[in-house]
Amino acid sequence: MTLTQNKYPNTHSMRPTEVLGIKLYMGTTFAVILLMMFMGIAMRASQAGWLNVPADKFYQLLTMHGAGMVGIAGLGGAGVMWAFLRRYVHLNAQFLHLNYAFFMTGVLLILGAIFIGGYSGGWTFLWPLPAKSMGVWSANAAAAFIAGLLFIGVGFLAFYFDAALAITRQYGSILHGLGLNQLISGKINKDHPPTVVASSMVIIVNVVGILVGAIVLAVTLANLYFPELTINPLLAKNMIYFFGHVFINASIYMAVIAVYELLPLYTGRPWKVSRVFYAAWACVTLFVMAVYPHHLLLDGVMPKSLLAMGQIVSYLSGIPVLLVTVYGALMLVYKANVQWDAPARWLLLSMFGWAIGVIPAIVDGTIHANKVMHNTTWVPGHFHLYLLVGLLPMLIGFSLYAFDIKRGLINTWQNVIFWAFAMGGTLFCVTFLLGGWASVPRRWATHWTEWMAYDRAGTVFGALVITAMLFITAFIIKQLFAGRYSDEK
Amino acid sequence: MQNIALIISATLMLLLTAVFAWVIANSKKSLAFEKVAKRAYEARIYLFLLIAVLGVVLTTLTLTPWPHDNDKDEVTRQIDVQAQQWLWTMSDDKVRVGEIIEFLLTSKDVNHGFALYAPNNKIVAQMQVMPSLTNKVRYAFNTAGTYKILCLEYCGLAHHGMVAEITVTK
Numbered sequence: 326m327t328l329t330q331n332k333y334p335n336t337h338s339m340r341p342t343e344v345l346g347i348k349l350y351m352g353t354t355f356a357v358i359l360l361m362m363f364m365g366i367a368m369r370a371s372q373a374g375w376l377n378v379p380a381d382k383f384y385q386l387l388t389m390h391g392a393g394m395v396g397i398a399g400l401g402g403a404g405v406m407w408a409f410l411r412r413y414v415h416l417n418a419q420f421l422h423l424n425y426a427f428f429m430t431g432v433l434l435i436l437g438a439i440f441i442g443g444y445s446g447g448w449t450f451l452w453p454l455p456a457k458s459m460g461v462w463s464a465n466a467a468a469a470f471i472a473g474l475l476f477i478g479v480g481f482l483a484f485y486f487d488a489a490l491a492i493t494r495q496y497g498s499i500l501h502g503l504g505l506n507q508l509i510s511g512k513i514n515k516d517h518p519p520t521v522v523a524s525s526m527v528i529i530v531n532v533v534g535i536l537v538g539a540i541v542l543a544v545t546l547a548n549l550y551f552p553e554l555t556i557n558p559l560l561a562k563n564m565i566y567f568f569g570h571v572f573i574n575a576s577i578y579m580a581v582i583a584v585y586e587l588l589p590l591y592t593g594r595p596w597k598v599s600r601v602f603y604a605a606w607a608c609v610t611l612f613v614m615a616v617y618p619h620h621l622l623l624d625g626v627m628p629k630s631l632l633a634m635g636q637i638v639s640y641l642s643g644i645p646v647l648l649v650t651v652y653g654a655l656m657l658v659y660k661a662n663v664q665w666d667a668p669a670r671w672l673l674l675s676m677f678g679w680a681i682g683v684i685p686a687i688v689d690g691t692i693h694a695n696k697v698m699h700n701t702t703w704v705p706g707h708f709h710l711y712l713l714v715g716l717l718p719m720l721i722g723f724s725l726y727a728f729d730i731k732r733g734l735i736n737t738w739q740n741v742i743f744w745a746f747a748m749g750g751t752l753f754c755v756t757f758l759l760g761g762w763a764s765v766p767r768r769w770a771t772h773w774t775e776w777m778a779y780d781r782a783g784t785v786f787g788a789l790v791i792t793a794m795l796f797i798t799a800f801i802i803k804q805l806f807a808g809r810y811s812d813e814k
Numbered sequence: 815m816q817n818i819a820l821i822i823s824a825t826l827m828l829l830l831t832a833v834f835a836w837v838i839a840n841s842k843k844s845l846a847f848e849k850v851a852k853r854a855y856e857a858r859i860y861l862f863l864l865i866a867v868l869g870v871v872l873t874t875l876t877l878t879p880w881p882h883d884n885d886k887d888e889v890t891r892q893i894d895v896q897a898q899q900w901l902w903t904m905s906d907d908k909v910r911v912g913e914i915i916e917f918l919l920t921s922k923d924v925n926h927g928f929a930l931y932a933p934n935n936k937i938v939a940q941m942q943v944m945p946s947l948t949n950k951v952r953y954a955f956n957t958a959g960t961y962k963i964l965c966l967e968y969c970g971l972a973h974h975g976m977v978a979e980i981t982v983t984k
Contacts (some may be wrong), residue, residue, distance in 0.1 A: 342924050380971055447968050454924045454970065459899050461971050466877035558925065558944050594847045623942045624948045625882050635879055640869045648862055655837045656854045681827045692881040694819045697937045700966035701926055762820045764968050765936040769974040776937065
């Protein structure tokens with residue numbers, strides 16, 4: 326079967342510098358994810374009692390794993406967004422490279438902060454912890470970590486600046502890119518690309534999110550050297566969770582562009598915009614920013630209205646994901662005589678991971694449940710579902726499509742690797758959820774004996790995922806060096 | 815509550831898994847997309863209405879009365895709890911069965927998390943503890959035994975060692 330190709334307004338083939346950019350983004354993404362997975366399983370094995378990671382090292386790994394995975398999800402998502410958005414608008418590759426340079430500088434600072442300076446204040450840098458280490462790390466180490474995050478943020482702002490400029494030039498404004506004018510007027514242009522809609526949403530929310538994050542990071546940095554410069558801890562907490570929530574969600578919404586663009590190629594059915602699609606994305610734009618108080622449901626001093634909003638918007642947030650994107654993907658697949666090539670499988674797996682991850686997230690967004698589930702392993706259970714089994718398969722599907730043009734990943738091995746990842750990944754998350762049900766705390770270096778069964782099962786399933794990821798990463802990186810990019814002529 | 819959360823989550827996750835399996839099982843068959851889309855869009859309207867009704871009912875049931883206001887009028891006494899890296903200081907650690915205790919939570923340094931574990935080692939109450947603010951959490955102690963307080967907000971090197979006990983007697 327010949328894959329149906331979309332018609333793109335921007336038909337120029339990828340220039341070598343652009344191909345290099347995408348290869349750098351995806352190569353770095355897979356290498357870092359694999360490395361972070363090893364750190365993750367070391368923590369799980371230590372909690373299981375199978376490995377002795379001292380507490381100071383455990384919390385360094387915890388900090389690195391969190392910062393590394395969130396940052397790299399952003400970089401991978403940005404790679405996907407750029408690769409497809411360039412088909413519709415004229416992006417400047419210099420900003421792609423600039424973001425990468427800032428990102429890598431930030432990574433170096435963070436690595437130095439953690440593994441040389443001993444910083445282990447968590448990726449969420451919950452104020453005033455960076456300044457109160459009880460002698461475990463120095464102000465300089467904390468400053469290097471904070472500066473690293475700031476570098477990464479500045480790079481992303483430059484990346485979004487170029488994308489916003491390009492969308493505005495092509496469509497008149499970001500809101501037009503989002504399709505808001507069409508939603509309001511009712512005159513739907515079916516040829517408006519979903520990629521542009523998703524990119525516009527991401528630009529809006531993540532620019533706001535990063536700016537809010539930059540403010541609280543700057544205050545945290547200043548406080549390290551001028552302790553009299555402080556911030557209300559509740560305000561800082563609000564700003565940190567707003568930034569963190571928006572950034573990681575934006576990463577998923579960038580990566581999901583791969584599903585919108587590629588799944589139609591394997592099903593022979595188009596993914597077109599509609600009034601419902603526009604309405605969903607307009608709502609997502611608001612929901613992603615308004616839902617963050619669900620991280621503060623146990624802060625009794627927060628205004629009740631904000632906490633109620635956190636719960637209600639948590640419920641509402643599931644609707645566009647489940648009834649528009651996931652439902653739309655299933656519509657594309659149902660009785661479509663699908664060509665189940667590797668990218669198609671991974672992309673549908675990503676929909677599965679995202680969909681089932683939403684459920685425990687919504688449950689945890691209910692205040693009554695949050696009171697007994699918050700900061701237990703229930704939380705990493707649900708977010709690993711939509712990051713490990715959701716976002717990562719989006720990146721894998723995209724990379725296999727983009728760089729494995731000859732379909733070198735032969736079917737037999739592909740089946741084994743795919744199912745090892747899918748089953749291992751899902752069950753790995755389930756062990757976290759079951760631990761949460763049993764009140765096992767997250768972010769604890771040492772677990773009590775009665776909790777270790779969950780940790781041990783998690784370690785075994787995690788090992789299965791890492792084994793699969795070793796093959797996937799090796800294959801994709803080999804293709805990056807040897808293979809052509811699918812948009813390259 | 816943990817059981818309810820698990821049962822609801824597991825049921826809906828398995829239901830979604832079944833939907834995916836059903837769609838994948840039908841993915842090699844052929845039907846015109848127009849026909850699929852027509853039926854699917856109709857079904858989506860009903861699904862949306864069902865979710866909307868469930869959402870409104872669930873929101874109403876879970877937010878009224880306000881979830882943090884349980885046992886407000888029947889508090890027997892208050893216990894002051896101060897958190898600091900890495901210990902709990904309490905004005906009292908002994909409670910009688912039947913008492914409804916309101917814990918007043920403050921922190922001397924960073925953010926902590928007050929989690930009350932029942933003798934069966936399951937969380938029964940939880941609240942954040944913040945510097946320069948006082949949070950309150952109430953709990954009706956109806957079972958004798960040793961309850962534990964664990965810190966559930968990451969607070970540095972000995973975070974996992976920040977454990978205290980409350981003895982509840984008849």
